Amino acid sequence: DVKVTQSSRYLVKRTGEKVFLECVQDMDHENMFWYRQDPGLGLRLIYFSYDVKMKEKGDIPEGYSVSREKKERFSLILESASTNQTSMYLCASSSVSGRAVNEQFFGPGTRLTVL
Amino acid sequence: AQSVTQLGSHVSVSEGALVLLRCNYSSSVPPYLFWYVQYPNQGLQLLLKYTSAATLVKGINGFEAEFKKSETSFHLTKPSAHMSDAAEYFCAVKPSGGYNKLIFGAGTRLAVHP
Numbered sequence: 001d002v003k004v005t006q007s008s009r010y011l012v013k014r015t016g017e018k019v020f021l022e023c024v025q026d027m028d029h030e031n032m033f034w035y036r037q038d039p040g041l042g043l044r045l046i047y048f049s050y051d052v053k054m055k056e057k058g059d060i061p062e063g064y065s066v067s068r069e070k071k072e073r074f075s076l077i078l079e080s081a082s083t084n085q086t087s088m089y090l091c092a093s094s095s096v097s098g099r100a101v102n103e104q105f106f107g108p109g110t111r112l113t114v115l
Numbered sequence: 116a117q118s119v120t121q122l123g124s125h126v127s128v129s130e131g132a133l134v135l136l137r138c139n140y141s142s143s144v145p146p147y148l149f150w151y152v153q154y155p156n157q158g159l160q161l162l163l164k165y166t167s168a169a170t171l172v173k174g175i176n177g178f179e180a181e182f183k184k185s186e187t188s189f190h191l192t193k194p195s196a197h198m199s200d201a202a203e204y205f206c207a208v209k210p211s212g213g214y215n216k217l218i219f220g221a222g223t224r225l226a227v228h229p
Contacts, residue, residue: 004158031215040124042205042219043159058216090158094215101147101166101209104217106158 003027004107006091012113019078021110023091030096032074033104034058034066037088049074050096081114088112117142117210121220128227134178134193136223138206141187147209148189149217150180154202162204165189176200201227 007022025032031050035043035058045058047066055066063085067075074093078085088111092104122137140146147166151159163174170182180191189206203224207217 009156033216035219040221042121042221043207043217044219045216048216092159096215101164102215103149103161103164104159104215106151106160108156108158 004091004093004105006089006107006110008110009108010111010113012115013078013081014115015082017078017081017114019081019112019114021076021078021089021091021112023074023076023093023107024072025074025091025093025105026072027093027095027105028071029093029105030071031094031104032068033092033094034064034074034076035090035092036060037090037109043090046076081112083114086112086114117146117208117218119206119208119218119220121204121206121223123223124221125224125226128196128225130198130227130229131195134191134196134200134225136191136204136206136225138180138189138191138220139187140189140206140208142208142210148180148182149207149209150174150178150189150191151205151207151219152202153205153222159205162191196225196227198227198229201225 004025033048034046049055049068065077091107094104149164150162206220
């Protein structure tokens with residue numbers, strides 16, 4: 001059974017703290033994604049990675065960075081957390097197979113609250 | 116830029132009634148389209164996807180969607196709602212280009228009442 005896991009379901013941090021959100025997939029997928037989900041806005045792409053050590057900015061990268069040192073793990077880093085980063089964070093992965101458009105598989109999400 | 120619009124942030128139906136969730140997209144080229152469902156406190160799960168084969172796509176849990184190019188629509192339907200269908204539903208489009216990136220709509224929360 002395919003699986004994407006995220007290190008925490010709920011996280012509470014203080015303004016200015018450095019925050020790490022971890023995501024691990026066991027499907028040997030090349031692509032991995034970080035989204036944030038806010039009511040009325042749907043999912044917005046923060047960053048994605050198409051290979052180890054490769055990354056590209058999504059639609060809202062400001063205030064975030066990412067790291068992908070191993071194929072199965074993709075980390076989202078909030079360098080200095082702010083209250084406007086309180087949100088649900090979702091990780092996803094997908095495979096690459098020629099010209100096929102493959103679905104993304106999602107983790108359960110991390111609800112981050114920044115006080 | 117490609118975009119997705121979901122009409123109606125909240126939809127309420129009676130158990131056994133037809134479910135219709137609307138999705139319109141903007142795309143200058145034939146798109147790839149997806150419907151995902153999110154149950155409370157869970158991640159997203161794929162319901163179905165359109166990849167330019169048949170225009171009527173059948174998915175899991177009795178859902179289906181029809182691609183209508185002339186209307187730039189990809190509405191999701193289910194003939195008879197169950198209580199277990201209560202969830203948030205997201206329509207998404209894959210922009211042209213690589214990496215399987217998706218653009219999501221704002222979501223529609225479906226409530227099913229007895």
